[in-house]
Amino acid sequence: MEPGSDAERTGTVLMRGELTGQAGWDYAPAPESRDVVTLAGEYGLFIGGEFVPAASGRLLPTVNPATEETLAQVAEAGEADVDRAVAAARDAYERVWGPMPGAERAKYLYRIARLLQERSREFAVLESLDNGKPIKESRDVDVPLAAAHFFYHAGWADKLEHAGFGPSPRPLGVAGQVIPWNFPLLMAAWKLAPALAAGNTCVLKPAETTPLTALLLAEVCQQAGLPPGVVNVTTGAGSAGAALVAHPGVDKVAFTGSTEVGKQIQRAVAGTGKRLTLELGGKAANIVFDDAPVEAAVEGIVNGIFFNQGHVCCAGSRLLVQEPAADAVVGRLRDRLATLRLGDPLDKNTDIGAINSREQLGKIRELSDAGEAEGAERWSPPCELPGRGFWFPPTVFTGVSPSHRIAREEIFGPVLSVLTFRTPGEAVAKANNTPYGLSAGVWTEKGSRILWLAQRLRAGVVWANTYNRFDPASPFGGYRESGFGREGGRHGLGAYLDV
Ligand code: NAP
C-alpha cells in the first residue's frame, strides 16, 4: 500500500512499519526507571514549613491513571487547615518575606530553580506517574519550563522599582492560588514564582488528582531554606479550593481551571476587595491557509491538539483549513497520526499518554459520541488501547459545522474538529465564533496576513507558524469566558503588585 493512499487514510488496514516497507519493525520498549522517585505511603499538608496531617485526619487517594494503581494517600484539607495555612502565610508575610529586600528574595527563587533542575528526573517521573503525561513531555517541557519560571522571576525580585509600575510597587499580601491537573508542577510554578518575586506569600491548592509534584516542590522549598510559611500547600478536593478563595485573610486569588468554577470564584470574590485573576478554558482555532507548508502545519496541528492528550486550555481543538488545502492537510494529518505511539507514559517513545481521570475520560467520550450523533465523521488511527487505565485514541472529526457541540464546547482531550473556510474574513469570523478567547494559531507564508489576522482574532495569544510555545517572559491569558489577567512577563508580575 502506498503511503497516503485512500486505504491507508481510512486507517483500517495499516500496521506500523508498513509505511517504510519494514513490516514487523517496531520500537523496543524504553521505559524510564521509577527508582528515582520515592513515594511515601501518606502525604501531609505543607503548612508553616512542615508537613502536617489534616485536622480531620482525612486522606484522599491519588492514582496513576495509566494503571489505576493507588500511588499514595494525601491529606485532605478542610476549613481549619486552610485557616492555619493562611495564618502561617500572613505571619511570614508580615515578619519575614514582605520586609525582605528583593535581592534576598531572589536568592531563594534561584535556589528553588536550581533544585528543580538538579532533581528534574525525579520531578518528571513523578509528574508522569501522577498525571499520565508522556515522560518525553514532563522531562522536556513541564519541568524545564517550571525551572525557567523561577529563574525568570528571580531576576525581577530586585528590579521591581524598574518594572514600570512606579518607584516602589508594593506586594499585595497573601495569595490564595488554585490550580488544575493538566500541568500540575508547571501551574504551581506559574503561580508561586511571580507571587514570591513580588514579595507575597502563598497558599497553593493543587488539583485532587495530581497533588504529588506540588508536595515535592514544597520539599524543595524546605531544601532551599525558604522561611516557613512563605509557601503553603493545602491539598484536597474542590471544597479546599472554595475555602481558600473565601478566606478573609487572602488578599489575592489566582485561579486556573474550568470556566464553570471560575464563575463561582468570581461570585465569591465580588465585593471583597480581593484581587483576582482567572485563567479558564478555551476552544482555540488553528487556522491553516492553502499557502502554508503542509508538513510544518501538520506538525503544528498535532502539537496543538495531541500534546498532553489535548488536556491543554489553549489546545488548537478547532482546525480551520482553507478549502483548497483541506484534502491534502487532512490526508497528511491521518498519515502522521498513524505514527503516534500511545501507551506507557514512562516509555521515552510514547507520544500520547493516559487521560488523567475516569471522570475526564467520561467527558471526552460523551462529547465525541455527541459529535458522531450530530453527523460529523469520526476517525482514529488503528491504535490498541491498554487494558487497564484511562485511555482515548487520537481522534479527528471531519464534516464539522460550527453549530456542533464538538465545535463549541471544550473537550479537553485528544479530539480535533476540522472545519473549512474560503476567505481570510471567513476564517476570522469562524475563529471568533466562540465564547472563549484564549489562543489561536495561524499558518501561512504571508507575513502581512499574519498581522492582519492577529489584529482581528479575539484571543490572548496568537501563534504564527508554530503552536503551544511558552516562555516565562511572554504574558499568557484570555478574554471573555477564558478569563482575565495575564501570567508571565511583566504583565504577570503586575498581577501580584499593588499597582
Ligand atoms: P476545575 O474543576 O475548575 O478545577 C481546577 C481547580 O479548582 C482544582 O484544584 C479543583 O479542585 C479546584 N476547585 C474545584 N471546585 C472549586 C471551587 N468551587 N472553588 C475553588 N476551587 C475549586 O478544572 P479542571 O477540570 O481541574 O481543569 C480543567 C480546566 O482548566 C479546563 O477547562 C481548562 O481549560 C482549564 N485550564 C485553563 C488554563 C489556563 O491557563 N487558561 C490552564 C489549564 C487548565 P479538585 O481538583 O479537587 O476538583
Ligand code: MG
Ligand atoms: Mg493522580
